[in-house]
Amino acid sequence: AAGVIQSPRHLIKExxxxxxxxxxxxxxxxxxxxxxxxxxxxxxxxISFYEKMQSDKGxxxxxxxxxxxxxxxxxxxxxxxxxxxxxLYFCASSWTSFGxxxxxxxxxxxVT
Amino acid sequence: xxxxxxxxxxxxxxxxxxVTLSCTYDTSENNYYLFWxxxxxxxxxxxxxxxxxxxxxNATENRFSVNFQKAAKSFSLKISDSQLGDTAMYxxxxxxxxxxxxxxxxxxxxxxxxx
Numbered sequence: 001a002a003g004v005i006q007s008p009r010h011l012i013k014e015x016x017x018x019x020x021x022x023x024x025x026x027x028x029x030x031x032x033x034x035x036x037x038x039x040x041x042x043x044x045x046x047i048s049f050y051e052k053m054q055s056d057k058g059x060x061x062x063x064x065x066x067x068x069x070x071x072x073x074x075x076x077x078x079x080x081x082x083x084x085x086x087x088l089y090f091c092a093s094s095w096t097s098f099g100x101x102x103x104x105x106x107x108x109x110x111v112t
Numbered sequence: 113x114x115x116x117x118x119x120x121x122x123x124x125x126x127x128x129x130x131v132t133l134s135c136t137y138d139t140s141e142n143n144y145y146l147f148w149x150x151x152x153x154x155x156x157x158x159x160x161x162x163x164x165x166x167x168x169x170n171a172t173e174n175r176f177s178v179n180f181q182k183a184a185k186s187f188s189l190k191i192s193d194s195q196l197g198d199t200a201m202y203x204x205x206x207x208x209x210x211x212x213x214x215x216x217x218x219x220x221x222x223x224x225x226x227x
Contacts, residue, residue, distance in 0.1 A: 033214065033215070035215075041219075042217040042218060042220050043157070043203070043215070043217050045215060045216075048213070048214060056214050058214055090157060092157075100145070100147060100159055100162050101159075101215060103158075106155055106156070106157075
């Protein structure tokens with residue numbers, strides 16, 4: 001069965017650079033979520049989109065923005081990167097009627 | 113605001129034995145979902161089991177079952193016949209019954225299955 005696809009899987013950036021993370025949800029899933037997981041921490045919710053509209057917002061810094069496109073894929077744009085942005089970024093998707101979120105493999109971002 | 117508490121940072125169990133991971137939550141919602149996710153060393157987040165709050169029957173998935181006590185706001189995970197592959201971080205998660213809603217995760221329990 002198709003799973004959530006995230007690209008790239010690994011990304012190394014320098015401070016103050018910009019990064020773009022991509023997420024391709026499971027086919028027919030209409031909702032996408034973004035989470036940030038620091039070392040030894042639980043995933044922290046950043047933002048979600050339902051039918052291409054922002055539906056919920058968590059602890060997403062102003063330096064970050066995201067959107068969901070007409071084909072339901074989503075991109076997380078991160079600017080002015082800081083060392084503290086180094087983390088594993090998960091994308092998850094769901095079909096609203098069922099609730100559970102299916103997670104992608106994550107993108108490991110390292111800021112040097 | 114919703115909070116999820118996992119009071120056991122680390123646990124261990126002998127292979128083939130049974131272990132129970134605890135989770136409590138706080139919410140004013142009446143309709144919601146609860147989940148257990150497993151995160152092995154690969155860091156992949158894998159759904160283990162889900163429970164709808166309106167269902168009184170406890171969810172079961174093969175060796176995994178939950179004890180859902182809505183009044184007590186408790187949602188524990190029981191793993192029977194523990195296997196080495198069960199070694200992972202386990203996260204309890206809460207979600208309001210509304211589309212596009214976020215998960216609220218607990219801080220996780222690191223489970224080690226000892227051969």
